[in-house]
Amino acid sequence: MHDLPELMALLAGALAVTALARRLGFSAPLALVVVGLAMSYLPGLPDYQLDPEIVLVLIIAPLLYSAALRSSSIGIKANLRPIGLLAFGLVLFSTLAAGLVAWRLVPGMSLGVALVLGAVVAPPDAVAAIAIGRRLGLPRRIMTVLGGESLVNDATALTAYRVAIAAVIGSGLSLLGGVGMFLLAAAGGLVVGYVVGWLVHQVRARLDDGNLESAVGLLVPFATYLLAEEIHASGVLAVVVAGLYLGHRAPASDAATRLQDRAVWDAADTLLEAMVFALIGLQLRTVVEGVSADLLPLTAAGLAVTAAVVAARALWVFSTLYAPSWLSGKRDAPPWRHAVVVSWSGMRGVVSLAAASAVPVATLSGAPFPDRAEVMFLAFFVTLATLLLHGSTLPWLIRLLGVRGQESYTDALAEAEAQHNAARAARDRLDDLTRESEPPGMVADRLRQAAQHRSNQAWERLGRSSDEVGESPSEAYRRLRGEMLAAERDVFVRFRDEHRIDDEVLRRVLHELDLEELMLRRE
Incomplete structure (x- = not known):
């Protein structure tokens, strides 16, 4: 995927599908995956292969950073226990469950390779789930838990993945060494993220230039990820910590900088998310052609591994939520409907495909990495199956259970x-x-x-609502002032077209009118 015209075609097509899906009220991620699947077998279509390093650095890192900027560090701290149980405990539990199922069902697959697969498919990608939940008005606590989980679980899974890979390729890593590697990577990521966040905040506070501040902010996810990975720490966790730190301190920035940052990252999110889900669908042909074994038993194994990760999430969510209250005799657990929604929000995403693509071609002895094509196929199968299953049924489930926020x-x-x-x-x-x-x-x-x-x-x-009492004074003010601003804007544009003012004057005045219009809008 290094040909620039092919990349531009991918981006343009993904944005077009996103725009159409939003216009029709469909889930954009789901639509992108389905269209990508359909197009993957079109004759003459370029082979969009995933480069795992490019995906992690140029796509996953900025997406996680943007999500962290808009997350509530206070809300995450208040829900640290459920987020930690999902982002750490559930990922490891899912790794074990999926690995054991694959080990038993895929002929000739060793336990080590099966655990590599388990780590690959363990982390859910909550982008689609959060988009659905925001549209349907899920309670804030559920949104905070799902968002917090998605920020951290990739770091857990990728670290477990490294440990499993090291064991398979023959680096002599023991179980104790693997645990130590896991803890060091997590601790290193936390430290790097905090230090980078603090330094960037100090630098931006002294720039007094909104454009420079935004430019520095754009570099943060990439530099933080690369720096952490260079010292063998968790780059994903470092990016998340830096984003949470800077997001919490955003009120100290200039107002213009905040407006600009929000616009920049909103646009970046739209572009990157569109490309991510389109790439998932477009991988079908590449993944299937890479498998030399019989696809029928491998597909059956894919169904079983998918069922394992879905069941593991449901079992983990309900047991960790309700077992403590049952054992203590208290009845302070969240409503069961909330647990159902959380347990059914386990869509996998591009991190799983990137990790599968990054599986080494050979071991340290020079022998081919065992069952590499099968790992890629099963990772793709689980990713696609969970996206289609959960993505198509989660809105219906939320409406059926009546899970709505009361905030x-x-x-x-x-x-x-x-x-x-x-x-x-x-x-x-x-x-x-x-x-x-x-x-x-x-x-x-x-x-x-x-x-x-x-x-x-x-x-x-x-x-009471405006339907009951009519238009409020503030609503009337916003409506009338909005019409006045539109009339003013038309006059300035007409004066520009008649060569009575310069474009530079028009841009300056429109900027002032746009800022006032933004102030009138209420989210």
Whole structure:
């Protein structure tokens, strides 16, 4: 996948499918996988082979970093136990379950190679699940747990994968040595991520240039990953820690920088996620052609391994959630419906395919790595099967169980209280500034009205809906001001077209109008 025209064609096609899926209300990841599968056998289509290093550095690292920037470190800390159980315990449990099933069902596959496969298919990719959950309004705690799991589980699986690979190729790694390697990689990733996050925050705080700050931020995931991997630490975990650190300290940045960063990473996420899921589908022909064994028993083994990872997740989720409360006699576990949704959110993704592609071709003795093609086929099968199974049924399951978040009112109440106190602080500050000299015109009155308006907006959202009481004053203000901004924009564009103002003037004015329009919008 080094030919630039082929890469551009892939990106353009993936974005086109994404746009169509969003327009029709379909799941974009699922649509991309299905279209990729259909296109993989078209005559003349380029062979889009996965380069694992490129995937991990240029796709996985920025996606994880962007997700970490927008994650709540406070929310993750509050849910550290369930996230840890899923991101560490479940990954290792799934590695063992899938490995044992493959060892028993794939003829001639050794236990070591089977555990390599287990580590490959162990980590779920929650991108599709989180997108579905956000669209359907899942409770915040479920979203936080799924997001936290997806940030860390890749690091666990890739570290376990390294240990299994080392054992198979004959590096003489013992079980104790493997555990030590795992702990050192995790600890190294934590340290590297924290140090990089701290250093980048200090540098950006002193730049006083929004474009430079955003440019530095773009380098963080790639540099952090490569630095951690260079010292044999977990690059994935380092990227996540750096993202969480910088995301938590984003309020210290300039407002323009925050707006720019959000726009940049939103666009990057859309592009990278589209490419990731398209690549999953396009791998079908390459993976199938690489297998020389009979596909029928291998497909049966793929079904069994898929069932193993699905059952392992359900068993782990329910046992870790409810066993402690049953043993202690307390009844403080989450509702069973929530556990069902979490257990059914185990779609695998491109990390599994990248890890399978990175399996060495030969051992240290020079012999071919045993069953490498079978590992790739089974990894692809499990990834595809879980994406199609969970991706197509998870929305239906959420609606059937009625699992919806109840945070909207409490969020609105908390925001209203904060807005009220913020408006009071703003008015007090204005009074201090204008006590000795009143600004000209009606400036002070307009500023006080603006502060009161922002406070009123939050309180109005606590009342009945607009369907019941009609349009609120704030809604009317946003609608009318939006129409006024559109009229202003039309005039400036017309003046540019009539050569009465320069494009540079138009861009500057449109930027100001766009910022005001963004302030009017409410998510």
